[in-house]
Structure formats: structure tokens, C-alpha cells
Amino acid sequence: MIADHLPALQVVVPLLAAPLMLLVRRGGFAWLLATLVSWTALAIALALAFKVREAGTISYAIGNWPPPWGIEYRVDALNSFVLVLVSLVASVVAPYARASVAAELPREQHYLYFTMFSLCLAGLLGISITGDAFNLFVFLEISSLSTYVLIALGRNRRGLLAAYQYLVLGTIGATFYIIGVGLLYLMTGTLNLADLAQRLREVHEIRPVLAALAFITAGVGLKLALFPLHFWLPNAYAYAPSAITAFLAASATKVSVYVLLRFYFVIFGVPLVFGRLPMAEVLITLSVLAVVSASLVAVFQRDLKRMFAYSSVAQIGYITLGMGLANKAGLTGAVVHLFNHGITKGAIFLLLGGVALRVGSTSLARAAGLARTMPLTSFGIVLAGMSLIGIPGTAGFVSKWYLILGAIEHGYWGLALLLVVSSLIAVAYVWRFVEMAYFREPEPGAARLAEAPASMLVPAWIMVAACVYFGLDTSFPLEGARSAVTVLLGGAR
Amino acid sequence: MNLTGNYSYWVTIFIMIAGLYIVIARGNLVKKLIGLGIFQTSVYLLYIGAGKIIGGTAPILSPAFSTYSNPLPHVLILTAIVVGVATLALGLAIVVRIREAYDSIEEDEILEKDRIEDAGG
Amino acid sequence: MSADTLLLAALFIPVLGALAIAACDRWPDLRETVTLLTAAALLLCVLSLLGPVLAGAQPQLTLVQMLPGIALSLRIEPLGMLFALVASSLWVVNSIYSIGYMRANREAHQTRFYVCFALALACTMGIAFSANLLTLYLFYEALTLITYPLVTHHGDDEARRGGRLYLGYLLTTSIVFLLPAIVLTWAAAGTLEFTAGGILGSGLSNAGIGGLLALYMFGIGKAALMPFHRWLPAAMVAPTPVSALLHAVAVVKAGVFSVVKVIVYVFGVERISGLASVDWLPFVAGFTIIAASIVALRSDNLKRRLAYSTVSQLSYVVLSVSLLAPLSVLGAALHIAAHAVSKITLFFAAGAIYTASHKTEVSQLDGIGRRMPWTMGAFAVGALSLIGIPPAVGFVSKWYIFQGAAATGHSLVMLVLGASALLNAAYFLPIVYVAFFRPPAGADHGEAPLPMVFALCLTATLTVGLFFYPQIPLALARQLAGF
Structure with a gap:
């Protein structure tokens, strides 16, 4: 079969x-x-x-x-x-x-x-x-x-x-990961993840396990671009x-x-990661730094692709923040943001691909008057940008809702405030694009520019539509996230 | 703490740090890759050292042998070596392309050229 | 048609209208016909909902499950009905006016203008009929964003600056204060449904309720409570029809409407009346009333003066609902309607003056009443209404607000109300005086185009008419206050 x-x-x-x-x-x-x-x-x-x-x-x-x-x-x-x-x-x-x-x-x-x-x-x-x-x-x-x-x-x-x-850093990251796995293997004699999770409970000599946790965190952290x-x-x-x-x-x-989630919650388990080690504090601190600093850096970028790349670092910060909160709402926010940020950033970079094709560059200055020449592309970027900000009715709002809820459940008021303030920084960089695309005259000669070809525009707009659709009807990503969280938190107890 | 008994770990850690240091401290792109290779080698040692039992043999069932070394780490490291070779090859290929494009393999010179390009364009 | 279908229609008529308007891009006459038809259809739809609601029905409709336990759903209650009625009927008048204004001033991007306008009305309907806080919040944010292109319609640097302030203030307040307030409400109450008597229960301490109220009051930036009022004058860079409908009716009223709704249906008037932690609100609102009036007094630009007058009048609603007495809640609801018809008349007049004479400053208006008697007559009616002089509808709402204040024994509030009436008179009456009793200066001109004059006379008539026949808004407001 x-x-x-x-x-x-x-x-x-x-x-x-x-x-x-x-x-x-x-x-x-x-x-x-x-x-x-x-x-x-x-x-x-x-x-x-x-x-x-x-x-x-x-x-x-x-x-x-x-x-x-x-x-x-x-x-x-x-x-x-x-x-x-x-x-x-x-x-x-x-x-x-x-x-x-x-x-x-x-x-x-x-x-x-x-x-x-x-x-x-x-x-x-x-x-x-x-x-x-x-x-x-x-x-x-x-x-x-x-x-x-x-x-x-x-x-x-x-x-x-x-x-x-990337090759050098990625290889270092992967090697760190494999060192961590090696240490786990030395302690348990197994490489099967499910088996590992079981046998780690019986390991009493905790120090090599903690070292393994550190290596894996650093290694996977490099791959997922965890700040710094x-x-x-x-x-x-x-x-x-x-x-x-x-x-x-x-x-x-x-x-x-996902790898980090799997290792933290299923293999090492909440008591070890968040009980024995202050990983919650570490993760939350790093995430907050990522969200604030990367968003601020994004505001001052002169290239759209770089701008949204920095925004990615910030958005990954939201995900790791949810991990650090480690409660049901926070983790749901993290997992659902995995999905939501995936489709949102996918949409933006696909649309920027069209810009690169037609304009020949993704620099912000060359996007002047883009709304005139490529209206569908510009509007798509704005819609996806709203999802980055977390405007209700877009996918990004759902993640933000759960993250704030998670922060409030812990009584982290400052964190909740920071979450909403960081959305405002996102407004700032998205609006730099809006003002450039909608309020500037196109460069002379740019009037000939046309929309990206349909074979590019249609996939990009499927993503944009998904950003809006999954902001209104959230059942698919949310149900997925909720049962995923059950796996994460269920595996820990 | 048994220092001599764990000497393979000390060697492992030394190689690891040495490799990492080269990656960070050297500006030459090829030397960085050499450092990376050394760094990866430490992992091979970590696994092999743990799997080896002195006097042990390959797991061939025979009345002549009573101690076996764990073969699994060896197998794993074979895979890791392949991965390492592929990484090194790809890294070197990229360095060749970088030299074609920039006429240099020194990181600071390349960044300087990028800066000049930025200022000019 | 059943009430549920009508409810859905109220939301989708403007959306479909927007699509049709966009499709008619190349035929301006057809486009404007479609606009008018859409507005009329929406009004008809809302009117046919009025009967059942007056009879006590509350049609309800769930669109989609947004978050677990929180659906995107609509429900009509008396206050929402009143708001929807005001917005949809004034949209018809405003459409007539817009056609005259946009054509006479040869504005660019007219299709975009009408499309955004229709979509803004869809959002307004969504706000008016929202059954829970999340739905309200969704349409609230959508309204901010969809009106942004309207505010920045001219596309120049000034418009961009105004747009930045507009968006900056509204998004900042709604994201930083309102969203956490809603999440907090959800965490404390486990529901976001608007329920008569409130939903908070005993989940929060008294101090917590006070804090939450502050988050809501300052979070609803559209209510323009000081110090978050600056967006309103900034948004006056928009073409006058936008200022008229959006900043006298839809946007600002969405703000105070949300304030009333939150206090009545989330906190519950009885739950929080007498709490020491919430009695700061009348002072903030009272301060806003007086301070904004003083700024209005000192503004020479006519639209700016009207904008600050709006800031001040909005706080009337907040002040009166914050008194937490049934009579004052009734007054608040009535004032939403009263201020809408009066202020739209004033904005219409300002736009008509600009179109006919390109004058924007109060000091240029000498004798203009002789050249534009209809316009300035209507202006005078609107001004009288806002001061609170009969026979204009403003008197009715202020009467109830005053009664509410008297019933609760707030002497300071009564003082504020009295002072503000004087201030209103001080910044409105001189305009009327110079317009009619000073000799005209400069080149001669007549009235603005007919559609504009027609529209502003219509709203002026409405302002007076509602004084004599306030039955419908009064009935709805009574239902809300629980008489």
C-alpha cells in the first residue's frame, strides 16, 4: 500500500x-x-x-x-x-x-x-x-x-x-548541534528522538545534558537567526x-x-529547560532584544529586501518569545506565528521579486511611485505589511493576540507593552514603503514599467490572500497550533 | 576528576577551540575554511573516542572475541565526514567564484571594495 | 427579507457598491450614480431594520469563528442602530455634496475617493453592528486604514504630514492601549460579547477596573480625548466632504460610539458607578471640552476651528456617559446624532465657502453671508445647535446631559457645561455676525454649486427637524439607557 x-x-x-x-x-x-x-x-x-x-x-x-x-x-x-x-x-x-x-x-x-x-x-x-x-x-x-x-x-x-x-556560520551551527547530540548519545546510548526523551528522564548526571542543551541551543539558534x-x-x-x-x-x-521546539519541550522537557536553567529568561531577553533592535534597524534600511530581512529577525523574535513564555497561550502564539509569518514574509518577498524583475532593484529609492506603475504589487506588499504589523483581520493579528495573552497570563505587563510597541515600529517601516510607493512621483522613464508577469503575481497574491484569509478564518492554523502545543506540553509531563 | 583517563576529550576540546579560533581570527577565506575543517574534525574525535573500547574489535560474532567496540559512532562519523568534505568542497568553490568576482580572497579587501562600490554608486 | 439577511446586506451593500464604483472608473456620471444608488440602498436597508429594532428585536449574525470562543459576529442593539441610521442617512446627503464639491474643485483620483468612501461606510456599519469587542476592533482598525487614502487625498507633502499624524495617533492608541485592554478583558472575563449590564463581573479589582477604563478611554483614539486629539485637526488636510462625513460623522462618532458601548456593555453602568477608581474620567473629558474650545476660539482657519469644536463636542459624549446615570447615557446617545447633523452642516458650509470663494480663514469671511445667504444661513443653524439654543437638535441632547449632571449632583460638570456653551457661542457667533453684518470685500461670487447648497440645506433642515421630531433617536436612546 x-x-x-x-x-x-x-x-x-x-x-x-x-x-x-x-x-x-x-x-x-x-x-x-x-x-x-x-x-x-x-x-x-x-x-x-x-x-x-x-x-x-x-x-x-x-x-x-x-x-x-x-x-x-x-x-x-x-x-x-x-x-x-x-x-x-x-x-x-x-x-x-x-x-x-x-x-x-x-x-x-x-x-x-x-x-x-x-x-x-x-x-x-x-x-x-x-x-x-x-x-x-x-x-x-x-x-x-x-x-x-x-x-x-x-x-x-x-x-x-x-x-x-552563511556557509561558515551554518557549518559551525550544524557542528554545534551534532556535538550536542553526541553528548546526548554518550549519556543515553540512543539517537532516536522519542527514545532519547524517555531515557533522558533516567539520566542523573545532569551536567553533560546541560552542556548538550547549550550546544544545541547555540547551534540551532545560529540556523534560526536567534538574536544575536x-x-x-x-x-x-x-x-x-x-x-x-x-x-x-x-x-x-x-x-x-521547529527543531528547537522539539528539543526543548519534547526531549529535554520543561522541568529541565525552564526549571534547572533560566532558559525562559534568556529566551525572553534575547527575543525582546531581537524584536526591538531588528525592527529599529529595519526602519533605517535603504533596501526593501534588507528591510524585510531585518523584519524577519524581529519576527523570529516573536516566535522565540512565545517559546520563552512556555505557557499554552504563548506557545500557541509561537507555533501559529511560525505559520503566519511564513505566509506573510513569503508574500512580501515574492512580491519584491516582481519589483526586482521590473524595476531592476529593490532599493527603497527606486520604489518611488511604484503604486502608479505596479499597483497590484504595491497593494499586496501593503496588505502583507499589515499582517506584519498585526492589524486585526490579518494573520499576524492572531499570533500577536496569543503572545499578548501569554504575557498577561504570566503577569509580564512590561512585556505585553513591549509587544504592542514593537508593532508600532513595524508600522514605521511598512509606512516608509507606503509613502515611497504612493506619495512619490515615478522616476522619469519608469512610466513604461508594467506589473510583474501573471505567473509571478498569482502565486504572490495567493500568499497575500492567505494572510487575510487566515486572519479571519483562523481555524486551520489555530487547530494545528493547538494540537501541536498539546504535543509540546503533553510530552513534557 | 580523572584527567588522563579523559584525555581524548581534552584533545577534542583543544581541536574544537583551535579550529573555531582560526575561523574567527583569520581574514583569508581559504584559511577560514581550513579552520572550519579542523573544527569539524573535533566532532569526529568526540564520537569515535566514545565508541572505542581499547582491545575491542568490530562486532563480528565469533567465539574468539569477547569485547566489541560500538560500531554505530563509526558509521555516523563516516556520514559526518562525507558532509564535511561536501561542505569544504562547496566552500572552496565559492571562494574560487569570489576570487573571480573580487580578485581577492581577503575578507577585509572584499568588504573595502563593497564599500567603495556603495560610495560610488 | 429577514432581519439577518438585512444585517448582512448592511455590511455588503457598501462593499459591492465600492466594487461597482471601481468598475465604472471611466464613466464619471455612471460612477456617481452608482455611489448615490449605493448610499440610498444602504439607507433603505438600515431603515427597514429600524422597525424590528424599535420593537425590541436584536437580529444577530455570526460571520466566521475568528479565535476560539470569539466569533466575528454582528448584532443590532439600539445604540448601534442609532449610529448606523445617522451614518447611512448622512452618507446619502454627503454623496450629493461630494459630487458637487469634487467636480467644482476638479479633484484628482475621484474613483479612489468614492471607493474608499464606500468602504469606510462598510467599516462604519461593521462598527455599529458589532456584537463583540473583537469585531468592533477589527472594523475600527479597518476604518482607520481605509480613511487614510481619503485624508491624504491630495498626495502632497502637507497631506503626507497630516496622514502621518492621523495614522500615528490612531494606530498608536489603538494598538498600544486598546488591544491590550481587549486582551485583558478576555483574560479577566472570558468573553468579549457586548452584554447589557457589562461582562467584567468580579474578575478585576477596583483599581484594575480603573486602569482598564483608562486603557479603553485613551485607546479609543477616535474619541479624541486629550492628549490624543491632535490627529483630528491634522486630518483636516482632507477634501471637505471627507472632513464632513468622516470627521463629523463616521470616524469620530465611531470613537465616541465605542466609548459609550464599552462603558454600557463591557463595564456596565451599574457595576462601575460610585467606584472611586473611575471618577477621573469626567475631569479629563471636562478639561478636553474647555481646552479644545479655547483652542477653537484662537484658530483663524475655519476648518481648524471646526475640528477643535469637534474635539470639544466629542468630549460632551464622553463626559455625559461617564456620569453613569441613565439620563446622561441617554443624553450621550442623543448627542452622537445631534452633533453629527449639526457638525456636518458646518463642514458643508465651510466646503461651500471654499468652493465658491477659496476662502479658508475666519478673518476673510466679512460679508460673505450676503453673497451666500443659504450657506451661511445653514451655518448659523448648525452653530446654534452646537451652542444648544432651540429650535435645534443640539438643545435636546444638551438638555438631557444637563439633567443627568443635575441628577448625579455633579456641580462641577454643570459648570463646565455652562462655560462651554458660552465658549461655543464665542467662537461661532462672531462668524455669523461678520458674515451677515460686515460689508463684503473682494471679488463677487455667488453660492456654491447646487448639489452642495442642496445638501447643506437638507442637513440644516434636519438639524431643526430633529428638534421638533426627536422621536426615533429618543426611542433608541431610551432603549439603550433602559427606560
């Missing part, structure tokens, strides 16, 4: 598609295959999510080696949610990429681009689905290596240095090809957040 092998297929399909593209060496074919693969992945992810909701956690033994000896793929409410997010973003980005890539890369690189895209997708899905700590590392590296290549493909030569820096480990992110996002920026912003950091 093919339905029984869905967990394996989730990863194998994009993984096998990549070498196929490499063999055929045709850009058009690679694009078609990448699109099909993404859609298949989405279908599988949805099927898995449905199955998980019906029948509970799915455990799949790779090669029929029973866990904890063999590698287990384990799908529960938490990672099926992440799988849906990643494959959803991929299936929107893939059709979009064709026109964008055609404009940004030389012809002979097209098939490479889609090969790397499929590999990256396979890696991200693998990270999310696997139940094995070392397997997770391998997928982490698969997705990272392909990401470095994709960033280096960017038109600007600065993309090379950005890719290099975020320095690779703005350059990487700014110089990567447009479609890749959208894909990475919407999925890669989110998957790393």
Missing part, C-alpha cells in the same frame, strides 16, 4: 527528483518537475496531517528496521503542521520561480537552480519528519548546502560573500535570487524553530 509509505515518500520524492534534473540538464523540465514535486509533497503533507488528526502519531521505520535501532520517521501534530507549511510554501514558490529565474540567472544555470531547490525542499522536509537526531543533522546539512549554492547563484557578486559567510546570532541573515536574504529569499524566509528558519 502506497499510503503506508507516505512518510518516506514525503522526503524521497524531492530527493530523487534532484539527480533526475541533474541528468536531464534542461531548465524547463527541471522547473516542471520541481513544481510537480512540490505539489506532490504538499498532497502528501496534507494526507499525513489528516491521518495524524484521525489516528494519532504515525511511526514509520525506514527499511523496516524497528526503532530505536533503525531510523524512524515520526509524524505527530507538531511536525505535520511544519510539513504542511514547508510544502505549501514550496508549491507556491516553485511555479513562481520560472519567470523570476529566467530573468535573474543565465540559462545554463536554470536546471541547477531547480535541482538545488528540490534538494533544499527534501532537506527541510527531512528535518521536520525524521525521528532520529543524527538523521536530522544529515538533512540539516542537505538543506544548508543547497541553500548556500542557491544564495551564491544571486546576481549580485555580494551574494557570494553572503553565501560564504542573526548576522548572516540580512545579507543572505538580500542577495539571494528572489524566489529563494521568499522560500527561505518562509520555511528554512521556521524548520529550525
Whole structure:
């Protein structure tokens, strides 16, 4: 039965598609295959999510080696949610990429681009689905290596240095992670995540475990751009090809957040992370610094892609803030923001890809009068920007609601105030775009500019529509988040 | 604390820190990658050191052997070495492209060129 | 049609109208016809809801489950009905006026103007009929954003500055104060539904209630309680029809409407009356009334003077509801309607003066009443109403507010009311005086275009008419106050 092998297929399909593209060496074919693969992945992810909701956690033994000896793929409410997010973003980005890539890369690189895209997708899905700590590392590296290549493909030569820096930091992060896993392995003799969680309860020599926690936090923190480990992110996002920026912003950091969630709440457990160590205080402090400082930096950026890249650092701060709150409302806010920020940033970067295509640059100054020349693109950015701010009726509002509720439940009044004040900083940077696009005259000669091609505009607007839709009818992301939180908090007790 | 008994860990930590130091302190992009490689090597040692039992053999069931080393860390590290090689290769490839684009592999020179470009454009 | 369908229609007629207006971009005549038709349809829709509501029905409709336990839902209660009635009927008049104004002044982007206008009305209906705080908040924010393009209509630097202030004040207050207040209410009460008698129960200490009230009162920035009033004069950079409808009717009234609604249905008048932690509110409102009147007195720009007069009049509503007596709540509700018709007349007149003579300052108005007798006549009616002189509707609402103050024994409030009436007279009557009794100066001109004059005469008539026939608003206000 093919339905029984869905967990394996989730990863194998994009993984096998990549070498196929490499063999055929045709850009058009690679694009078609990448699109099909993404859609298949989405279908599988949805099927898995449905199955998980019906029948509970799915455990799949790779090669029929029973866990904890063999590698287990384990799908529960938490990672099926992440799988849906990643494959959803991929299936929107893939059709979009064709026109964008055609404009940004030389012809002979097209098939490479889609090969790397499929590999990256396979890696991200693998990270999310696997139940094995070392397997997770391998997928982490698969997705990272392909990401470095994709960033280096960017038109600007600065993309090379950005890719290099990301490579160095990313490798350090992954190595830290594997050191942490090694320490855990030394203490427990297992790499299976579920098994690890059980056996860690019986470990009495706590110090190596704490060291492992520190290594994993630093390692994964680097990958998810936890403040102050975020320095690779703005350059990487700014110089990567447009479609890749959208894909990475919407999925890669989110998957790393998932890894951290999994380790904190399921494997180490709340008593250890938040009881023995002051991780709540650390996380909240770092998140607050991220939210405030990165938002402020975003206000003063002169390039739109960089502006929204810094905004990503801030928005990741919201997610880690919810983690630090570690109560039901806070975690719901974190998980739902994972999704909401994914679609919001995805929408913005997809639209900016259209701007890059038509205007030739994403600098703020060149966006003057953009509303005149590219009205749909501009309006889309404004709508998604409102979701970043957290205006009610957009997805961002839902996350903010839960985060504030979480802060209030703890009695952290200052934090609640900070959350709302930081939204105002978001207003400031979104409004810099609005005033530039709507109140300036287009540059002379810009009048000929047209909207982005439909193949780019439609996927981007699907994301924008999702931002609004999931702000009004929140049942899908919220139900997903709530059952994910049950996994997180249930696993801890 | 048994210092001599845990000496493999001391070596591991020394290599780890040394590698990390090179990555941070060197401006030459190739040297940074060398540091990165050294840094990753420490992990190999961490796993292998833990899996090795002195006098132990590979897990081949035979009446001649009674102690076995844990093979799993070896397998894992084989994978990690492959990953490390791939990372190094990719890193070097990017450095080659950087040299083509900037005519330099010194980080400060490259950043200086970017600054000049910013000021000029 | 059933009441539920009508309720939905009230929300969607303006939205559909906006789409139709956008589609008619290239045919201005058709576009303006569609605008008028939409406005008329909305008024009809609201009017047909009036009967059931007067009979005591409260039609209800849930649109979508937004958060667990909190739906996006609509329900009509008397105050919302009153607000919707005021807004929808004045939109019809305003549309007539807009057509005259926008054409005579050759404004650009007229389609965008009418589209945003219609959408703003949809938001207003949403606010008026909201069944819970979250729905109210959603439409409240949407109204801020959709009116931003209207405020910055001219698109120049001045408009941008005004827009920044407008958005800055309204978003800051609503995000920093109102949103936490709503979350706090949810955390304390477990519900956000507007319920007669309030929902807070005993979940909060008295000091907590006082703090929450402060969050709400300053969070609802559209009520322009000092020190968060500066957006209102800043928004006067907008074309006059926008100032008229949005800043005399929809936006500011959405503010005071929310204030009344929150106090009556979230806090509960009886729950908080007599609490020491809430008795600061009349003082803040009273201060705003006097201070804004003094600023108005010193403003030479006509629209700015009207804006500050609005700030002051809005605080009448806040002051009177904060007295927490049934009579004063009734007065507050009535004043929402009374101020709307009076102030829109004044703005219409200001716009007509600008269109006919391009005069914007009070000091330029010598003798203009002789050239524009209809306009200035209407202006005089509006001014009398706001001062509180019969036969104008302003007298009715002030009468109830005064009675409420007397019933609660607030002598200071009565003093404020008296002083403010004098101040109102001091900044309005000189305009009327110079317009009619000074010799005219400068080039001769006649009245503004006919649609504008027609519209402002209509609202002036309404101002007087409601004095003689206040039955409908009075009945609704009585239902609200529980007589």
C-alpha cells in the first residue's frame, strides 16, 4: 500500500527528483518537475496531517528496521503542521520561480537552480519528519548546502560573500548541534528522538545534558537567526535570487524553530529547560532584544529586501518569545506565528521579486511611485505589511493576540507593552514603503514599467490572500497550533 | 576528576577551540575554511573516542572475541565526514567564484571594495 | 427579507457598491450614480431594520469563528442602530455634496475617493453592528486604514504630514492601549460579547477596573480625548466632504460610539458607578471640552476651528456617559446624532465657502453671508445647535446631559457645561455676525454649486427637524439607557 509509505515518500520524492534534473540538464523540465514535486509533497503533507488528526502519531521505520535501532520517521501534530507549511510554501514558490529565474540567472544555470531547490525542499522536509537526531543533522546539512549554492547563484557578486559567510556560520551551527547530540548519545546510548526523551528522564548526571542543551541551543539558534546570532541573515536574504529569499524566509528558519521546539519541550522537557536553567529568561531577553533592535534597524534600511530581512529577525523574535513564555497561550502564539509569518514574509518577498524583475532593484529609492506603475504589487506588499504589523483581520493579528495573552497570563505587563510597541515600529517601516510607493512621483522613464508577469503575481497574491484569509478564518492554523502545543506540553509531563 | 583517563576529550576540546579560533581570527577565506575543517574534525574525535573500547574489535560474532567496540559512532562519523568534505568542497568553490568576482580572497579587501562600490554608486 | 439577511446586506451593500464604483472608473456620471444608488440602498436597508429594532428585536449574525470562543459576529442593539441610521442617512446627503464639491474643485483620483468612501461606510456599519469587542476592533482598525487614502487625498507633502499624524495617533492608541485592554478583558472575563449590564463581573479589582477604563478611554483614539486629539485637526488636510462625513460623522462618532458601548456593555453602568477608581474620567473629558474650545476660539482657519469644536463636542459624549446615570447615557446617545447633523452642516458650509470663494480663514469671511445667504444661513443653524439654543437638535441632547449632571449632583460638570456653551457661542457667533453684518470685500461670487447648497440645506433642515421630531433617536436612546 502506497499510503503506508507516505512518510518516506514525503522526503524521497524531492530527493530523487534532484539527480533526475541533474541528468536531464534542461531548465524547463527541471522547473516542471520541481513544481510537480512540490505539489506532490504538499498532497502528501496534507494526507499525513489528516491521518495524524484521525489516528494519532504515525511511526514509520525506514527499511523496516524497528526503532530505536533503525531510523524512524515520526509524524505527530507538531511536525505535520511544519510539513504542511514547508510544502505549501514550496508549491507556491516553485511555479513562481520560472519567470523570476529566467530573468535573474543565465540559462545554463536554470536546471541547477531547480535541482538545488528540490534538494533544499527534501532537506527541510527531512528535518521536520525524521525521528532520529543524527538523521536530522544529515538533512540539516542537505538543506544548508543547497541553500548556500542557491544564495551564491544571486546576481549580485555580494551574494557570494553572503553565501560564504552563511556557509561558515551554518557549518559551525550544524557542528554545534551534532556535538550536542553526541553528548546526548554518550549519556543515553540512543539517537532516536522519542527514545532519547524517555531515557533522558533516567539520566542523573545532569551536567553533560546541560552542556548538550547549550550546544544545541547555540547551534540551532545560529540556523534560526536567534538574536544575536542573526548576522548572516540580512545579507543572505538580500542577495539571494528572489524566489529563494521568499522560500527561505518562509520555511528554512521556521524548520529550525521547529527543531528547537522539539528539543526543548519534547526531549529535554520543561522541568529541565525552564526549571534547572533560566532558559525562559534568556529566551525572553534575547527575543525582546531581537524584536526591538531588528525592527529599529529595519526602519533605517535603504533596501526593501534588507528591510524585510531585518523584519524577519524581529519576527523570529516573536516566535522565540512565545517559546520563552512556555505557557499554552504563548506557545500557541509561537507555533501559529511560525505559520503566519511564513505566509506573510513569503508574500512580501515574492512580491519584491516582481519589483526586482521590473524595476531592476529593490532599493527603497527606486520604489518611488511604484503604486502608479505596479499597483497590484504595491497593494499586496501593503496588505502583507499589515499582517506584519498585526492589524486585526490579518494573520499576524492572531499570533500577536496569543503572545499578548501569554504575557498577561504570566503577569509580564512590561512585556505585553513591549509587544504592542514593537508593532508600532513595524508600522514605521511598512509606512516608509507606503509613502515611497504612493506619495512619490515615478522616476522619469519608469512610466513604461508594467506589473510583474501573471505567473509571478498569482502565486504572490495567493500568499497575500492567505494572510487575510487566515486572519479571519483562523481555524486551520489555530487547530494545528493547538494540537501541536498539546504535543509540546503533553510530552513534557 | 580523572584527567588522563579523559584525555581524548581534552584533545577534542583543544581541536574544537583551535579550529573555531582560526575561523574567527583569520581574514583569508581559504584559511577560514581550513579552520572550519579542523573544527569539524573535533566532532569526529568526540564520537569515535566514545565508541572505542581499547582491545575491542568490530562486532563480528565469533567465539574468539569477547569485547566489541560500538560500531554505530563509526558509521555516523563516516556520514559526518562525507558532509564535511561536501561542505569544504562547496566552500572552496565559492571562494574560487569570489576570487573571480573580487580578485581577492581577503575578507577585509572584499568588504573595502563593497564599500567603495556603495560610495560610488 | 429577514432581519439577518438585512444585517448582512448592511455590511455588503457598501462593499459591492465600492466594487461597482471601481468598475465604472471611466464613466464619471455612471460612477456617481452608482455611489448615490449605493448610499440610498444602504439607507433603505438600515431603515427597514429600524422597525424590528424599535420593537425590541436584536437580529444577530455570526460571520466566521475568528479565535476560539470569539466569533466575528454582528448584532443590532439600539445604540448601534442609532449610529448606523445617522451614518447611512448622512452618507446619502454627503454623496450629493461630494459630487458637487469634487467636480467644482476638479479633484484628482475621484474613483479612489468614492471607493474608499464606500468602504469606510462598510467599516462604519461593521462598527455599529458589532456584537463583540473583537469585531468592533477589527472594523475600527479597518476604518482607520481605509480613511487614510481619503485624508491624504491630495498626495502632497502637507497631506503626507497630516496622514502621518492621523495614522500615528490612531494606530498608536489603538494598538498600544486598546488591544491590550481587549486582551485583558478576555483574560479577566472570558468573553468579549457586548452584554447589557457589562461582562467584567468580579474578575478585576477596583483599581484594575480603573486602569482598564483608562486603557479603553485613551485607546479609543477616535474619541479624541486629550492628549490624543491632535490627529483630528491634522486630518483636516482632507477634501471637505471627507472632513464632513468622516470627521463629523463616521470616524469620530465611531470613537465616541465605542466609548459609550464599552462603558454600557463591557463595564456596565451599574457595576462601575460610585467606584472611586473611575471618577477621573469626567475631569479629563471636562478639561478636553474647555481646552479644545479655547483652542477653537484662537484658530483663524475655519476648518481648524471646526475640528477643535469637534474635539470639544466629542468630549460632551464622553463626559455625559461617564456620569453613569441613565439620563446622561441617554443624553450621550442623543448627542452622537445631534452633533453629527449639526457638525456636518458646518463642514458643508465651510466646503461651500471654499468652493465658491477659496476662502479658508475666519478673518476673510466679512460679508460673505450676503453673497451666500443659504450657506451661511445653514451655518448659523448648525452653530446654534452646537451652542444648544432651540429650535435645534443640539438643545435636546444638551438638555438631557444637563439633567443627568443635575441628577448625579455633579456641580462641577454643570459648570463646565455652562462655560462651554458660552465658549461655543464665542467662537461661532462672531462668524455669523461678520458674515451677515460686515460689508463684503473682494471679488463677487455667488453660492456654491447646487448639489452642495442642496445638501447643506437638507442637513440644516434636519438639524431643526430633529428638534421638533426627536422621536426615533429618543426611542433608541431610551432603549439603550433602559427606560
